[in-house]
Amino acid sequence: xxxxxxxxxxxxxxxxxxxxxxxxxxxxxxxxxxxxxxxxxxxxxxxxxxxxxxxxxxxxxxxxxxxxxxxxxxxxxxxxxxxxxxxxxxxxxxxxxxxxxxxxxxxxxxxxxxxxxxxxxxxxxxxxxxxxxxxxxxxxxxxxxxxxxxxxxxxxxxxxxxxxxxxxxxxxxxxxxxxxxxxxxxxxxxxxxxxxxxxxxxxxxxxxxxxxxxxxxxxxxxxxxxxxxxxxxxxxxxxxxxxxxxxxxxxxxxxxxxxxxxxxxxxxxxxxxxxxxxxxxxxxxxxxxxxxxxxxxxxxxxxxxxxxxxxxxxxxxxxxxxxxxxxxxxxxxxxxxxxxxxxxxxxxxxxxxxxxxxxxxxxxxxxxxxxxxxxxxxxxxxxxxxxxxxxxxxxxxxxxxxxxxxxxxxxxxxxxxxxxxxxxxxxxxxxxxxxxxxxxxxxxxxxxx
Ligand SMILES: Cc1ncc(COP(=O)(O)O)c(C=O)c1O
Numbered sequence: 001x002x003x004x005x006x007x008x009x010x011x012x013x014x015x016x017x018x019x020x021x022x023x024x025x026x027x028x029x030x031x032x033x034x035x036x037x038x039x040x041x042x043x044x045x046x047x048x049x050x051x052x053x054x055x056x057x058x059x060x061x062x063x064x065x066x067x068x069x070x071x072x073x074x075x076x077x078x079x080x081x082x083x084x085x086x087x088x089x090x091x092x093x094x095x096x097x098x099x100x101x102x103x104x105x106x107x108x109x110x111x112x113x114x115x116x117x118x119x120x121x122x123x124x125x126x127x128x129x130x131x132x133x134x135x136x137x138x139x140x141x142x143x144x145x146x147x148x149x150x151x152x153x154x155x156x157x158x159x160x161x162x163x164x165x166x167x168x169x170x171x172x173x174x175x176x177x178x179x180x181x182x183x184x185x186x187x188x189x190x191x192x193x194x195x196x197x198x199x200x201x202x203x204x205x206x207x208x209x210x211x212x213x214x215x216x217x218x219x220x221x222x223x224x225x226x227x228x229x230x231x232x233x234x235x236x237x238x239x240x241x242x243x244x245x246x247x248x249x250x251x252x253x254x255x256x257x258x259x260x261x262x263x264x265x266x267x268x269x270x271x272x273x274x275x276x277x278x279x280x281x282x283x284x285x286x287x288x289x290x291x292x293x294x295x296x297x298x299x300x301x302x303x304x305x306x307x308x309x310x311x312x313x314x315x316x317x318x319x320x321x322x323x324x325x326x327x328x329x330x331x332x333x334x335x336x337x338x339x340x341x342x343x344x345x346x347x348x349x350x351x352x353x354x355x356x357x358x359x360x361x362x363x364x365x366x367x368x369x370x371x372x373x374x375x376x377x378x379x380x381x382x383x384x385x386x387x388x389x390x391x392x393x394x395x396x397x398x399x400x401x402x403x404x405x406x407x408x409x410x411x412x413x414x415x416x417x418x419x420x421x422x423x424x425x426x427x428x429x430x431x432x433x434x435x436x437x438x439x440x441x442x443x444x445x446x447x448x449x
Contacts (some may be wrong), residue, residue, distance in 0.1 A: 045384060052079025053408050055403050057389060068414055069389040070401045074280035077327060078403040084285045087323045091316045097385040098315060106318035113240025113325050115177045117264040120278050120293035125313030129254035129280035130169025132290040136276050139294065140248050142301045144214030159193045161208060161216040167224035168252055177217055201232045204303045209241040220266035223255035226397040227362045232270055239272040248275040248298065258282050258405055259328050262338035262365035285324045289317040333404040340406050341365040347415040355422050370398045375428040380440060382425040388417045
């Protein structure tokens, strides 16, 4: 494989690096330290990633990877974007942290910009997606409590609805509204009052919605679950039922928001608006920052001291986020996302016609899932060997989350690499015949095959 990099950097950027096994033969002390001292929450690949440039990442041997994982949907501008580097340098030399007891120069302007992108009115900054989910659950409980219901009692309107196949994070509240059992069950009993609705099943939604519900939480496009977009019929019914019962419609746009699907927010393909929008991942171009965006109606229930954060909304992260949003506008990245996304899906449809173990291609913009009838893990490892970073969700779906500034040439490079990977990876166990995730809308939302 040819390397397109002609940089004069001290690091030799090449894909012809030693194979992983050879590198393992001489263990890296940094890896040994990690294995000995880190909590074993992740199965990490046996490489040390050192830096990135645009859509490429490099490991400590100098091996170059085309990054179609983007730090799991975070690196929307790739790596080392000059404008982001400049802002981070400038702000690091001014003030990294000041606390929320004072104003800083960027929180207000960033909140204004996010309000204009989303159509929401107020913003609370967090450090992560899961923290935004937990905050939104607290807001929903606040919103549901009637003035005559004393604090400390269980309000009549206290139930949370969430969806089957959802993923909302790892803190206690977020894991309580995450349906996947392997994430939930070890921690039982979880937050009470949660019920799951079948994905895109309007009848089930209607059966479970009543006056005791304070919110319905929806990933507008399910990410970890395997790239499943919520249907318009389901979204509209959720909006109508939430309004009818005085509950909140909450959009989890932590993975699919901020441009990923070719719109500022994925819910903008519908006319009905949510009451709360949650964002994180790409917001500060890799620095930890999330946000809860709410309507004014929700915001009126909040008073000082009810909720807070030490780190959320610091000047370094907010200045960087402001720059990120400005770059998306200046570089017309939404258009690039739509065009490159269409090219990708077209190329993937051709691969689906060629490889019979591709079951379905799903997704919008640069959030794409390819469901296989065989296990996806071996393809991820083979891709890595060949200098391509992808991942696999729910065992059988390959997920692609390239940066928003991906080029036509990089899309072609990706499709070539992927074809090689699909052609050469030994196939493992087959997926069950019936879909692992029985989605009533899977056929309606397939974009290829
Ligand atoms: C849709 C969605 N919600 C919430 C989260 C949790 O975000 P974080 O990992 O920043 O806590 C994730 C993370 O993958 C996500 O994809």
